[in-house]
Amino acid sequence: MTYLAKPKLHHPDLPKNALGLTRRDYEGTISTLCAGCGHDSISAAIIQACWELAVQPHRVAKLSGIGCSSKTPTYFLDKSHGFNSVHGRMPSVLTGANLANRELLYLGVSGDGDSASIGLGQFAHSMRRGVNMTYIVENNGVYGLTKGQFSATADRGSKSKRGAVNTDEGIDLACLAMQLGASYVARSFSGDKHQLVPLIKGALTHPGAAFIDVVSPCVAFNNHEGSTRSYDYVRHHNEAVNSLDVITMHKEITAEYPPGSLQEVRQHDGSVLRLRKLADDYDSSSRIAAMSYVQSHYARGEIVTGLLYVEPDAIDLHEHLGTTMRPLNELGDKELCPGSAALAQFNASLR
Amino acid sequence: MKTLQATNDFVIKFANVNGSGSASANTLFAKSIARMGVPVSPRNIFPSNIQGLPTWYEVRVCEAGWNARRGGADLMVAMNPQTWEKDVAEVTPGGYLFYDSTRPMPAGKFRDDILVIGMPLTEICNATYTDPRQRQLFKNIIYVGALAALLGIELAEVEKLIGEQYKGKEKLLEPNVKALRMGHEYALAKLPCPLGLQVQRADKVGDKVFLEGNNAAALGAVFGGATVCAWYPITPSSSMAEAFAKHCRKYRMDKETGKNNFAIVQAEDELASIGMVIGAAWNGARAFTCTSGPGISLMSEFIGLAYFAEIPATLVNVQRAGPSTGMPTRTQQSDVLLCAFASHGDTKHPILFPQDAKEAFEFTADALDIADRLQTPVFVLTDLDIGMNERLCDPLTWDDARTYDRGKVLTKEQLDAGARFGRYLDVDDDGITYRTYPGTHPSRGSFFTRGTSRDRYARYTEEGTAYVDNMQRLLRKFETAKHFMPKPVVRPAAKPSRYGAIYYGSTAPAMEEALALFEADGIHLDALRVRAFPFQDAVIDFVNDHDHVFVVEQNRDGQLRTLLVTEGALDPARLGAVLHYDGTPITARFIHGDIAKRLSALQVTPLRRTVAGGASGE
Numbered sequence: 001m002t003y004l005a006k007p008k009l010h011h012p013d014l015p016k017n018a019l020g021l022t023r024r025d026y027e028g029t030i031s032t033l034c035a036g037c038g039h040d041s042i043s044a045a046i047i048q049a050c051w052e053l054a055v056q057p058h059r060v061a062k063l064s065g066i067g068c069s070s071k072t073p074t075y076f077l078d079k080s081h082g083f084n085s086v087h088g089r090m091p092s093v094l095t096g097a098n099l100a101n102r103e104l105l106y107l108g109v110s111g112d113g114d115s116a117s118i119g120l121g122q123f124a125h126s127m128r129r130g131v132n133m134t135y136i137v138e139n140n141g142v143y144g145l146t147k148g149q150f151s152a153t154a155d156r157g158s159k160s161k162r163g164a165v166n167t168d169e170g171i172d173l174a175c176l177a178m179q180l181g182a183s184y185v186a187r188s189f190s191g192d193k194h195q196l197v198p199l200i201k202g203a204l205t206h207p208g209a210a211f212i213d214v215v216s217p218c219v220a221f222n223n224h225e226g227s228t229r230s231y232d233y234v235r236h237h238n239e240a241v242n243s244l245d246v247i248t249m250h251k252e253i254t255a256e257y258p259p260g261s262l263q264e265v266r267q268h269d270g271s272v273l274r275l276r277k278l279a280d281d282y283d284s285s286s287r288i289a290a291m292s293y294v295q296s297h298y299a300r301g302e303i304v305t306g307l308l309y310v311e312p313d314a315i316d317l318h319e320h321l322g323t324t325m326r327p328l329n330e331l332g333d334k335e336l337c338p339g340s341a342a343l344a345q346f347n348a349s350l351r
Numbered sequence: 352m353k354t355l356q357a358t359n360d361f362v363i364k365f366a367n368v369n370g371s372g373s374a375s376a377n378t379l380f381a382k383s384i385a386r387m388g389v390p391v392s393p394r395n396i397f398p399s400n401i402q403g404l405p406t407w408y409e410v411r412v413c414e415a416g417w418n419a420r421r422g423g424a425d426l427m428v429a430m431n432p433q434t435w436e437k438d439v440a441e442v443t444p445g446g447y448l449f450y451d452s453t454r455p456m457p458a459g460k461f462r463d464d465i466l467v468i469g470m471p472l473t474e475i476c477n478a479t480y481t482d483p484r485q486r487q488l489f490k491n492i493i494y495v496g497a498l499a500a501l502l503g504i505e506l507a508e509v510e511k512l513i514g515e516q517y518k519g520k521e522k523l524l525e526p527n528v529k530a531l532r533m534g535h536e537y538a539l540a541k542l543p544c545p546l547g548l549q550v551q552r553a554d555k556v557g558d559k560v561f562l563e564g565n566n567a568a569a570l571g572a573v574f575g576g577a578t579v580c581a582w583y584p585i586t587p588s589s590s591m592a593e594a595f596a597k598h599c600r601k602y603r604m605d606k607e608t609g610k611n612n613f614a615i616v617q618a619e620d621e622l623a624s625i626g627m628v629i630g631a632a633w634n635g636a637r638a639f640t641c642t643s644g645p646g647i648s649l650m651s652e653f654i655g656l657a658y659f660a661e662i663p664a665t666l667v668n669v670q671r672a673g674p675s676t677g678m679p680t681r682t683q684q685s686d687v688l689l690c691a692f693a694s695h696g697d698t699k700h701p702i703l704f705p706q707d708a709k710e711a712f713e714f715t716a717d718a719l720d721i722a723d724r725l726q727t728p729v730f731v732l733t734d735l736d737i738g739m740n741e742r743l744c745d746p747l748t749w750d751d752a753r754t755y756d757r758g759k760v761l762t763k764e765q766l767d768a769g770a771r772f773g774r775y776l777d778v779d780d781d782g783i784t785y786r787t788y789p790g791t792h793p794s795r796g797s798f799f800t801r802g803t804s805r806d807r808y809a810r811y812t813e814e815g816t817a818y819v820d821n822m823q824r825l826l827r828k829f830e831t832a833k834h835f836m837p838k839p840v841v842r843p844a845a846k847p848s849r850y851g852a853i854y855y856g857s858t859a860p861a862m863e864e865a866l867a868l869f870e871a872d873g874i875h876l877d878a879l880r881v882r883a884f885p886f887q888d889a890v891i892d893f894v895n896d897h898d899h900v901f902v903v904e905q906n907r908d909g910q911l912r913t914l915l916v917t918e919g920a921l922d923p924a925r926l927g928a929v930l931h932y933d934g935t936p937i938t939a940r941f942i943h944g945d946i947a948k949r950l951s952a953l954q955v956t957p958l959r960r961t962v963a964g965g966a967s968g969e
Contacts, residue, residue, distance in 0.1 A: 058797060061634070061789045074799060074811075081789035083633060084801040085626070086656050092581075092623040096630025096638065097789070099579045099614040104634075104790050122626070125619040317616075324610040328578040329635030329788060333754050335612050336576040338602040340749045346570065347746040350560035351385075 006030055018054035026051045028078040032071070038190030038216030039068060039138045043075045045193055046107070046136075049200035050077065053248060060105045061097055065090040065119060068145055069111030069138035069216075077107075088119025091126035091135070095317070098131055101327035102318050105204060106133040113143050116152035116171045123173070127180040127209050132316035134203040135182075135211045137173055138190070140218035141229040148221035159226030172298065174308055177211040178291050183314030184210035185290075187305045189234050190217070194243075199307060201246040205271040208314030215303065239297055241282040241306040245274040265312045275307060284309055354466050355425050355445040356547040359389050359414035363498075363548075364424035366431045366438040370402030373430065376491030377408040378741070379512055380498060384412055385561060385743060386508040388553040392418040392860075394740050394936065399586065399679045405434045414555055418707075418742055419861035420936040426502075426548055428494060435460065447546055449498070451490075468542055470497055475537065479530075489530040496534025501542060503549045506535055560746050564737035565641075567708035567747065568667050569594035571715030572639055573602055576755045577665070579638035580615045581627035583646065586679045587735040588669035591641040592617075621646040625653040625664065632663045633800060635760070635788035637719050639665035644673045644686045647693060654728050655694025656802045658825075661775070661784070663722035663729075663758070666690075667715060670734040672934045681934025682735035684856055685906035690730040691884055691914055697822065701832050702730040702884040706859035707737060709744040710882075714837065721835050723758040725783060725828060734905075736857040736936040759785045766795040774798040774809040775821060782828030829885055836883030839890050842866065844875035850950065851897035852929075853890070855881040855911060857936065858903055864939035865946070874950065876901075884914065891919040894926065899953060901946050903929040905937050 006029065014022040026047040031040050050060065057079035064070035066087035073082045085093045094108045108126075115123045115137050126135070141154040148161050155170040174187045184206040188196040196214065203210035215234050217223050223230045228237075242263075248271050263284070265273040275284060283289045290309040297304045324331075355361070365380075367373035374395075381393040389412060396407040411421050426447040429438045442448055444464045450456070452469025461467050472493055476486040499506055510528055517524035538544055569591045572580070582592040592615070599613040618624040624640045631638035642650070647668055657664045670686045672678035690702050701721060703714040714731050722729040759779075761770050766787070772795065775784050784807075787796035798809040806817045842863075854862040859880055869876050879893045894900050894915065902912040909928035916923045929945050931937040 056793065058793045059790050063630075079794060079797050081787075081797050082799040083630075084799065084803070085629075086652055086802060089622060089626045089653065092618065092626025093630035093633070095616070095623075096579060096581060096627030096632075097634040098630075099616070099627065100631040100634035100636030100638070101788075101790065121619055122623055125623065129616070318614075321614050321616075322609075322611045323614050324605050324608065324612050328612070328614060328631075331576075331578060331612055333576065335605075336578065336603070336755075337574055337749075340751050342602060343574070343747050343749045347558075347560050350562050351558070 017051050019056065021051065021054070021057075023047055023051045025079070026057055026077055028073070028075040031075045033068060034220050036219040037068070038140065038214075038218070039072050040075070041190040041193065042136065042138050042196070042214055042216055043072050045196040045200055047076050048193070048197045049204060052197070053201050053204055055105060055204065059103070060107055062107045062109065063090050063094045063097065064109045065111070065114035067111040067114045067143075069109055070114055072138070073109055088114050088117065089122055090114070091119065091122035091131070094133055095126055095129065095131050098133060098317065099323070100329045102132070102323065102325070103327050106131070107204075108133055108135040110135070110137050112137060112139045112141060112151040112153040112173070116173055120152070120171070124176070124180050127177050127182040127211065129317045130181065130183065130209045130315060130320065132208055132318070133210065134200065134206075135209070136200070137211075137213050138216045139173070139213055139229070140216050140222050141170075141227070142218050142222040144218050144221055155228040158228040159224070161221050161224050172294070174211065174213040175291055175294055178287050178309050181209070182211045183208035183311040184307075185309040186211070186307045187213045187215070187303070189215045189238055189305060191231060191235065192238070192305075195240060195305060198244040198246050202244055202273050202307060202310075205246060205248065205267060205269060206310070206314065207268040208311070208316045234303060237301055237303050239279070239302040239304050241279040241293070241304055241308070242275045242277050242284060244307050245276075247272040247274060265310055267312050273307070273310060273312075278306070352464060352466070353445055354447070354547045355443060357425065358549045358551050359412055359553060361412055361425040361548045362421050362423055363410045363412070363426040363428065364438075364441070365408040365410075365428045366434050367406050367408065368431050368433070369397060369400060369404055369406040371491070372488045373406070373408070373491050376495050377410075379509065379516070380495050381410045381741075382512055382561060383499070383504050383509040384410070384550055385556050386512065387505060387550060388556050389414055389550055390416040390418075390555050390743055392420075392742055394420055394736070396935075397680050405431050412550060414553055416555055417860065417864040417939065419864050420938050422938045422940055426546070428498070430494070447548065449494070449501070466543070468501070470494070470537065470542060475533065479533070489526070492527055492530040493534035496531040497538035497542065500535045500538035500544050501546045503545050503551065505552070506531070556743065558746055559743040561741050561743055562708040563590070563739060563741050564705070564708045564711040564733050565591035565669060565739060566594045567712040568641070568715040568731065568733065568738070570598050570747070571712040572665075572719070573598045574712070574749055575637070575716030575719035577637045577639050577719055578613050579628065579631035579636045580613070580640070581618050581624040581631075581638070582640050583618050583621045583624050583642065585621075585643045585646050587671055587739045588641040588643050588646070588667065590739065591667060591669065621649040622653065625650040625666070628664045629653060629657050629662050632722070633789075637665075637723070637755075639667065639715075639719065641667040641669065643669050643671050644689065645676065647686060647689055651694045654700070655696060655698055657728045658694065658698045658700065659696070659802055660800050661726040661786070662800070663726050665715070665718045665722045665729055665731070667731045667733065669738040670732060672932070678934045680735070682857065682936055683906055683932055683934065684732070684734055684858070684904050685910065685932070686732065687906070687910035687914060690732060699829050699885070700728050700730055701725065701836060702732050703837060704732050704855040704882050705737065706856060706880065707744045708742055709747060711737060712747050717837065720756040721832070724756050724835055725832055726758060726786060727828070732856060734857050759783055761785050761787050761791070761796060763792050766792045772796050773807045775805065775824070776807040777824050777827070781831045782824050782826070783831060833885050833887050836885070836887070838887060839882055839893070840880040841889070841893065842878040842880070844877050845870060846875045848875035848877050849898040850875070851877040851879065851893060851900040852903055852946065853879050853881060853893070853900055853911070853915070854903040858905060861937045861939045861942055862903055865942035868939060868943045869946075872947075874947070876946070881911065886915065886918055890915070891921070894919060894921050899925055899927060901927045901929045901949065903937070903942055905931050907932045
């Protein structure tokens with residue numbers, strides 16, 4: 001419903017970022033999702049994260065699949081090109097787009113229906129390849145647009161709104177991402193903006209495959225008793241293992257923390273991920289320890305959130321392929337066409 | 352017994368076991384004949400298997416230059432005991448059988464109407480080599496030497512080829528030459544040299560090159576400026592992606608940085624391949640995928656997205672025999688309708704039909720331009736016969752003055768200058784609208800790409816009028832496409848005729864040979880080779896200008912004929928279907944026989960029986 005225009009007027013004293021832009025410059029059209037939908041909070045967090053990082057809005061490409069979550073890219077960054085692709089196939093479209101121009105920021109938005117069912121294969125392979133992207137799954141455990149069927153991330157034993165019990169094992173996309181080689185994996189809750197915004201900022205600055213599983217309650221179909229994706233359930237079972245500050249390279253590090261509780265991760269681009277431990281025994285630098293921690297806590301009914309795993313020296317797909325630093329879409333005839341002399345040689349080799 | 356006598360006009364067939372190293376020896380054999388100035392067209396007939404199953408290599412030696420498969424075998428080189436009976440039975444009466452006589456064969460295993468030539472290949476190898484792999488590999492070279500003696504192939508030409516093949520690998524060169532000479536000397540001393548079948552030096556090859564369609568199409572993608580290739584292995588197209596990688600390593604490395612001016616991803620499946628192509632093309636890179644029929648089936652959903660959202664994509668479909676897994680290593684032209692209408696809803700896609708490796712090169716490069724110009728998926732339809740066989744064709748050419756047509760793309764400067772931008776706004780009235788690449792301008796030109804219906808400014812809508820407006824514009828665009836597609840090639844008969852024939856793709860060599868047969872019969876048949884869909888007016892006019900037109904193709908259902916009937920609103924009764932679809936390449940004998948029969952049913956001139964060299968086989 002793009003005919004619903006947002007009011008152009010805004011407060012003259014809205015704070016500006018390093019580019020002189022206000023948060024309003026990072027917004028999109030008015031959301032058509034249900035009032036109270038967790039997805040809208042995620043859109044707001046994306047806007048906040050991009051504004052804080054002073055990302056140039058038009059240098060972001062936002063891609064999605066099909067579903068409620070995949071509609072959200074219209075609700076933020078309206079100066080960016082967006083691509084609402086086909087169900088479950090955002091990862092391949094994003095991969096191709098990334099190959100064409102390595103200079104843009106790629107933001108993939110998907111849902112649990114989109115990424116854990118039809119798109120599980122493409123989700124997996126984009127992680128394996130180390131595509132430089134921020135991949136957010138807005139995870140509500142349910143199919144909203146088709147009115148309340150379980151999705152593949154719904155926990156076994158959880159109840160649907162109509163009272164049906166899910167008998168299939170739920171897929172933990174964050175664990176899967178870690179196992180498949182994603183180099184930045186986080187989980188958060190749409191209701192916790194303070195945790196989510198820095199995690200998105202960290203993902204955007206991360207030079208590899210960054211995945212964030214955001215539990216995002218569906219107020220229409222999955223916010224009842226017996227659901228494990230309701231606001232109440234997630235608030236009561238949320239176990240945050242750390243809290244993150246993202247310090248971009250041009251900012252000085254000033255905050256002070258008690259010794260021992262702080263871990264600093266310096267990334268390629270000079271940005272620093274500053275992690276304050278909330279759980280003493282959590283180690284986000286070990287993929288295996290992280291997976292084990294997340295799974296054992298899940299067995300106790302806890303949802304582990306925070307920056308679960310980060311590999312600061314991540315290598316992305318372009319580095320694997322040895323692609324030129326120039327965007328491929330800028331190369332022209334001169335660089336690309338070998339010309340008739342080369343062809344004459346080719347012919348000669350075939351006689 | 353009267354044995355076949357022929358110079359520069361016969362078929363030799365090698366029956367081998369796959370994985371035995373016979374392919375390179377057989378290629379060497381074929382190339383050495385071409386080096387003597389005698390046109391030759393070899394074909395691989397192979398199973399979907401790595402090692403141990405039967406494989407054949409058929410070489411047509413033909414001074415007249417016909418590249419089509421002829422059918423039949425005048426000389427069988429029977430190296431595979433598994434297929435012995437079938438191979439022996441296939442030999443033309445009066446023909447020849449060459450076999451490994453190390454183990455005695457019972458007399459009942461032979462025929463008395465062919466000349467049998469035994470050579471104890473295994474025995475010779477075992478006496479000369481101790482390493483089992485060497486025994487196997489050199490056996491192939493030894494028989495090439497023996498055949499050279501039997502058929503009058505100049506040994507110097509074979510040795511020169513071996514020299515080129517092992518340039519810089521002298522360790523391999525010497526034993527190969529030794530094995531070749533060993534076979535040659537043995538044959539001269541002990542076998543009935545020369546046979547009735549002889550190769551005689553000629554000058555009919557000229558500057559032609561020996562080239563595989565997949566290799567040529569891959570080079571076309573390099574010349575055409577493709578920077579992104581996403582693919583999934585499938586016979587018979589895999590060698591195209593591999594050739595693209597090889598050509599890119601040679602032609603596309605940045606000389607200063609050593610970095611790649613290309614990106615190739617072997618995707619997890621065909622769905623991802625086409626997704627990546629669409630993503631890359633949306634973002635302004637030239638991208639393609641190569642696949643075969645099953646891959647197109649899988650890609651269909653995305654093809655519909657690219658059609659409706661108007662994103663360029665180049666797809667090379669190296670067709671094989673369907674449906675389903677069908678015959679994965681056999682040839683067909685059975686994906687015409689699939690490609691023309693791929694995906695749900697009303698869709699139509701441009702298709703190019705190259706006839707050989709040269710056109711596979713040209714059309715693949717053209718397709719990248721056409722896809723950008725039309726902002727839509729464009730298909731290049733080859734097949735296994737073109738793609739996986741080396742064939743003599745005219746040398747490839749490229750005009751250095753040519754520049755890439757990137758189509759209607761607004762730049763930052765144009766947007767700054769106030770260019771009016773509506774992603775789906777038809778300002779030029781040709782159905783093609785302007786697009787922008789992501790990241791172009793801070794405040795102008797962004798839009799949302801989607802597979803859902805939208806208005807001229809890319810805003811989501813389910814308004815019927817906006818939807819119809821858009822669908823009608825897509826039809827206008829399809830009409831515009833005709834100007835950018837290769838034109839049909841018309842071959843008028845010597846005299847005006849009421850009868851015509853339409854053909855395309857790999858049917859061309861057989862059709863051209865059949866037309867020569869008709870001409871010799873005094874039967875006049877105009878012919879037109881379709882090179883693209885949508886059909887230009889010349890194609891429809893050709894049908895309308897004739898009482899009856901035969902549509903010759905390699906599928907069961909007459910797919911191009913169906914397309915002609917529906918797109919040209921033509922009377923089906925006037926279009927006869929001449930169909931060959933057993934997985935082997937179509938032959939002139941088949942076309943000539945089938946059309947002659949139909950013409951006589953249509954009560955034209957009485958036909959005299961025609962026999963063109965050789966014999967059985969069809």
